[in-house]
Amino acid sequence: MSTMNLWPMLAAAGPRQLLTLGAVDFLIIVIYFAVVLGIGFYLKKFASTGEDFFLAGRKMTAWIAGLSFISANLSSLETMGWSAMAYQYGMLGAHAYLIGAIPAILFLAVVMMPFYYICKTHSVPGYLKLRYGEGARSVAGISFSFMTVMVSGASMFAMAKILNLLLGWNMNVSIWIASITVAIYVTLGGLLSAVFNEVLQYFLIWAGSLLIPILGIIHAGGWSKMLATIQENVRVIHPTVGNADFTSLWRNLGSFDTNPMGIDWFGMVFGLGLAVSFGYWCTDFLQVQRVIVAKDLRSAQNGTLIGAVLKMLVPLIVTIPGLLGLAVLLNPDGTPMVLVPESDPRAGITHRTFNDVLPLLMGQYLGPGLLGLGVTAMIAGFMSGMAGNVSAFATVWTYDVYRPLLNRNASDRHYLAMGRWSSMIGVLISIATAYALFFFSNILEFLQVLVFFFIVPLFGTVILGMLWKRATPAGGFWGFLTAIVVSIGMWIFVHTFPDGYRPGPKITLSAGATVALEKTAQGKVETITRIVVEKGAVELLNVPVAAADRAADRPSEWTVGAADLTLPATTTSKGQELTVQVLASEVMLSGTSQTDRFGVEKVAVVLRPGVSVKAQEVSRRFAPAAFNPDHTRYIARSEKAKPMAVNMYSAWWSLVVCLAVTVLVSLVTRPKPDAELKNLVMGLTVLPDEGPCPWHQNPKLWAVAVTVVLVVVNIVFW
Amino acid sequence: MQHDSERQIPIWFFIGALLVLYGVIILGTGVYQVVQPPEKPLALAHLHAGVWWGALMVAVGSTYVWRFRPGR
Numbered sequence: 001m002s003t004m005n006l007w008p009m010l011a012a013a014g015p016r017q018l019l020t021l022g023a024v025d026f027l028i029i030v031i032y033f034a035v036v037l038g039i040g041f042y043l044k045k046f047a048s049t050g051e052d053f054f055l056a057g058r059k060m061t062a063w064i065a066g067l068s069f070i071s072a073n074l075s076s077l078e079t080m081g082w083s084a085m086a087y088q089y090g091m092l093g094a095h096a097y098l099i100g101a102i103p104a105i106l107f108l109a110v111v112m113m114p115f116y117y118i119c120k121t122h123s124v125p126g127y128l129k130l131r132y133g134e135g136a137r138s139v140a141g142i143s144f145s146f147m148t149v150m151v152s153g154a155s156m157f158a159m160a161k162i163l164n165l166l167l168g169w170n171m172n173v174s175i176w177i178a179s180i181t182v183a184i185y186v187t188l189g190g191l192l193s194a195v196f197n198e199v200l201q202y203f204l205i206w207a208g209s210l211l212i213p214i215l216g217i218i219h220a221g222g223w224s225k226m227l228a229t230i231q232e233n234v235r236v237i238h239p240t241v242g243n244a245d246f247t248s249l250w251r252n253l254g255s256f257d258t259n260p261m262g263i264d265w266f267g268m269v270f271g272l273g274l275a276v277s278f279g280y281w282c283t284d285f286l287q288v289q290r291v292i293v294a295k296d297l298r299s300a301q302n303g304t305l306i307g308a309v310l311k312m313l314v315p316l317i318v319t320i321p322g323l324l325g326l327a328v329l330l331n332p333d334g335t336p337m338v339l340v341p342e343s344d345p346r347a348g349i350t351h352r353t354f355n356d357v358l359p360l361l362m363g364q365y366l367g368p369g370l371l372g373l374g375v376t377a378m379i380a381g382f383m384s385g386m387a388g389n390v391s392a393f394a395t396v397w398t399y400d401v402y403r404p405l406l407n408r409n410a411s412d413r414h415y416l417a418m419g420r421w422s423s424m425i426g427v428l429i430s431i432a433t434a435y436a437l438f439f440f441s442n443i444l445e446f447l448q449v450l451v452f453f454f455i456v457p458l459f460g461t462v463i464l465g466m467l468w469k470r471a472t473p474a475g476g477f478w479g480f481l482t483a484i485v486v487s488i489g490m491w492i493f494v495h496t497f498p499d500g501y502r503p504g505p506k507i508t509l510s511a512g513a514t515v516a517l518e519k520t521a522q523g524k525v526e527t528i529t530r531i532v533v534e535k536g537a538v539e540l541l542n543v544p545v546a547a548a549d550r551a552a553d554r555p556s557e558w559t560v561g562a563a564d565l566t567l568p569a570t571t572t573s574k575g576q577e578l579t580v581q582v583l584a585s586e587v588m589l590s591g592t593s594q595t596d597r598f599g600v601e602k603v604a605v606v607l608r609p610g611v612s613v614k615a616q617e618v619s620r621r622f623a624p625a626a627f628n629p630d631h632t633r634y635i636a637r638s639e640k641a642k643p644m645a646v647n648m649y650s651a652w653w654s655l656v657v658c659l660a661v662t663v664l665v666s667l668v669t670r671p672k673p674d675a676e677l678k679n680l681v682m683g684l685t686v687l688p689d690e691g692p693c694p695w696h697q698n699p700k701l702w703a704v705a706v707t708v709v710l711v712v713v714n715i716v717f718w
Numbered sequence: 719m720q721h722d723s724e725r726q727i728p729i730w731f732f733i734g735a736l737l738v739l740y741g742v743i744i745l746g747t748g749v750y751q752v753v754q755p756p757e758k759p760l761a762l763a764h765l766h767a768g769v770w771w772g773a774l775m776v777a778v779g780s781t782y783v784w785r786f787r788p789g790r
Contacts, residue, residue, distance in 0.1 A: 028740060204736075367756075
C-alpha cells in the first residue's frame with residue numbers, strides 16, 4: 001500500500017492534544033515539585049563553601065557519582081530523541097548506547113580520570129589552563145559558558161513545546177514554573193542539589209518508562225514476532241529505505257544501501273564510536289564534572305564504570321520503544337501508523353512526528369497514575385538537565401572566566417556568592433534563550449549538532465595534552481580553534497546548494513476554505529482523487545502556474561478569474577518527477593457544516609473562480625534543514641548519507657583536523673618544561689597510593705567485565 | 719548523601735520515600751480500576767499493570783526507606 005492511501009485516514013486522527021491527565025496524574029506531578037523544592041531548602045545548609053557549592057564538597061560515593069553521571073545525560077530530549085532515532089533508523093539507534101558510549105566511558109574511567117582527578121581541576125577548561133595556558137582555557141571557558149546556557153534554554157523551550165503538544169499546557173507557564181523551581185534549588189544547594197535531583201530523576205525515569213517495553217513486547221507477541229512485524233511494516237512506514245534491514249546492529253553496515261541510516265561500518269566505528277562518543281563522554285564538562293567530584297580517585301573511576309553499566313541498560317527504555325513504534329502503533333483499521341520527521345510539511349497537520357513515538361506508546365499503555373509518573377519523569381528529565389547545565393555554567397563562569405579574567409583575588413565567600421548569583425543569572429539567560437527560540441525555533445535542531453562541533457575538537461586537544469608531553473600551548477590553541485572553524489565550515493558546506501535548493505511543491509489550503517472532495521473507496525480505505533476548492537484562499541509553493549492564468553499586474557497574488565484553474569498533481573525539476581503535496585489543516589466540506597483536515601499528494605486540485613491565490617517560487621543557496629547530496633558525499637562518503645551519518649563523519653574529520661594541526665604546530669613551537677607538566681601528562685604523573693584495593697573495587701577488573709558484556713551484546717544482536 | 723556525614727540524610731532515603739508514596743497512589747488507582755473498570759480501557763488493560771507495578775514500587779521504596787532511614 002502506498003503512503004498516499006494512508007494520508008486521508010490519518011486525517012481523521014482525534015484531538016491535537018496527545019495525552020489527557022487526570023487528577024491522580026496531577027497529584028503525582030505536584031508531589032514531585034514539592035519534593036525537589038524541599039530537598040533544595042534542606043541542602044542549603046550543606047553548601048556553605050565554594051568547594052561545597054561547585055563540587056558538592058568532593059565527597060560523593062561511586063554510586064552517586066555514577067548515577068548522576070549517567071542521569072545528567074539521560075534527559076528527556078535524550079529519551080524522546082533516541083526513541084525517535086530508533087523509529088527512524090531501527091536498531092542502529094542502540095549504537096549510541098553501545099559502541100557510541102561504552103568504549104569512551106571506559107577510556108575516561110581508566111585512562112583520563114587519573115589526570116583530571118590528580119590535578120584537582122574544577123573543570124575541563126581548568127585542565128586546559130594547567131596544560132596549555134590561558135589562551136586555550138579562555139576559548140573553551142567562554143564558548144562553554146555560552147553553550148551551556150544556550151542548551152539549557154533550548155531544553156526549556158523544548159520542554160514547554162512538548163508539554164504544549166502533548167498536554168495542551170501553556171508554554172509560558174511551563175517555562176516559568178520549571179525555571180523558577182530549578183533556580184531555587186540550584187541557587188540553594190549548588191551542584192549537590194543538581195546531583196540529588198539527577199539521582200532522583202534516574203529512578204523516576206525507570207519507574208515511569210520500563211513498563212512501556214514490557215507491555216509493548218507482550219502486545220507485539222514476543223521479541224521475534226516484534227522484529228518480524230517491523231521488517232514487514234517498514235515497507236509502508238519508511239518506503240524510501242523499505243528494503244533496508246532495521247533489526248541488526250552490524251549485519252547491515254557492510255554498505256551504505258543496506259541500512260536506514262545510509263552509513264557504513266567505518267563511519268559508525270570512527271565517527272560515532274571514536275569522535276562523537278569520546279568527545280562527548282570524555283570532555284563534555286557537564287558529564288565529567290559529575291565524576292571528578294567523587295570522594296577519591298577510585299570512587300571517581302568506579303563511579304564512571306557504574307555509569308557505563310547503567311548506560312548499557314538505557315536501550316531497554318529508549319531503543320525498544322522506538323522499535324515498538326514500528327510494530328504496535330496502528331491506525332484504527334489495523335494498518336501501521338506512519339510518523340514523519342519534524343521537517344515534513346505534514347508534521348502536526350495530518351501526521352504525528354518521530355518524536356511522538358514515546359508519548360504515543362505512553363498514551364497507549366499507561367493508565368491513570370502511571371501516565372502521571374511517565375509525564376513526571378519527562379518533566380524531571382528536563383528540569384535536571386537544566387539544573388545540570390546551570391550548575392556547570394556557574395562553575396565554569398566563576399572559575400574559568402570571572403576569577404582569571406575579572407577578579408583574581410577575592411575570598412571564597414565572594415566566589416560562593418558569585419556562584420549563587422551566576423546560577424540565577426544562568427537561569428535568566430536560559431529563559432531569554434527559550435523565548436528567543438519562539439522566533440527562531442529552527443535553531444533548535446542544529447544546536448545539538450553544533451555542540452558536538454565544539455566538543456570533538458576539545459577532546460582532540462585534551463587527549464593529546466594528556467598523552468603527549470611534546471604538545472605545546474600554541475599547538476593546543478591552534479588545533480582547537482582550527483577544528484572548530486573546520487567543523488562549522490563542513491556544516492555550512494553540506495547545507496549549501498550552488499544551484500539553489502527548491503523545497504518540494506506544495507499547495508496549502510487556508511483555514512476556513514470550502515472544498516468538495518472526490519473519493520474512491522477500496523475496502524475500508526477511502527482515497528481522495530480530486531479536490532475542488534470552491535471558496536477561500538490557497539498558497540502555492542513552487543507549483544508551476546502558466547503566466548496566462550495569473551493576474552498580469554500581480555503575478556504572485558491574484559484571484560482566479562472566469563474559468564476554473566487546475567493545478568498539476570506532479571511537476572518536473574532537473575528531469576525528476578516531483579509529486580505535489582496538498583495540505584489542509586482545517587477546511588469546510590462543501591454543502592455541510594463539517595470541517596476536515598487532510599494531507600495528500602499527487603491529487604489534482606481545481607480552483608473555482610473567486611478563490612484567491614498566493615504563489616511563491618523559493619530557491620535558496622543555503623538551507624540548514626536540507627542536505628546537499630552532492631556535498632555530503634565528500635564528507636560522509638555517500639550521497640545516500642542521512643543527517644545522522646553526515647554528523648558522525650563531520651565529527652570524525654574535525655577530530656582528524658584537530659589532531660593533525662595540534663601535532664604539526666607543536667613540532668615547530670616550544671613545549672612546556674617537564675616540571676610544569678607534572679600531574680598533567682602521562683609519564684609525568686604518579687598515581688596516588690589509595691591503600692589496598694579489594695578485588696571487587698578494582699576499576700581495571702570492572703572495565704574488563706564491562707568490555708566483555710559489550711562484546712556479547714553486540715554479537716547477540718549482530 | 720555522603721556516608722561519612724552524620725547529619726545529612728542520604729539521597730536514597732528521599733528516593734525510597736518518593737517511590738513508596740508514588741507506589742501507593744498507583745497501586746490504589748490500579749485496584750480501583752479493577753473494581754471499577756474504565757469505559758474506554760487501554761491496550762492490555764486486563765493485565766492490570768498499575769496494580770503490580772505500584773506494588774513493586776512500594777516494595778523497592780520501602781527497602782530503601784528502611785535501609786537508609788535517618789538516625790540509623
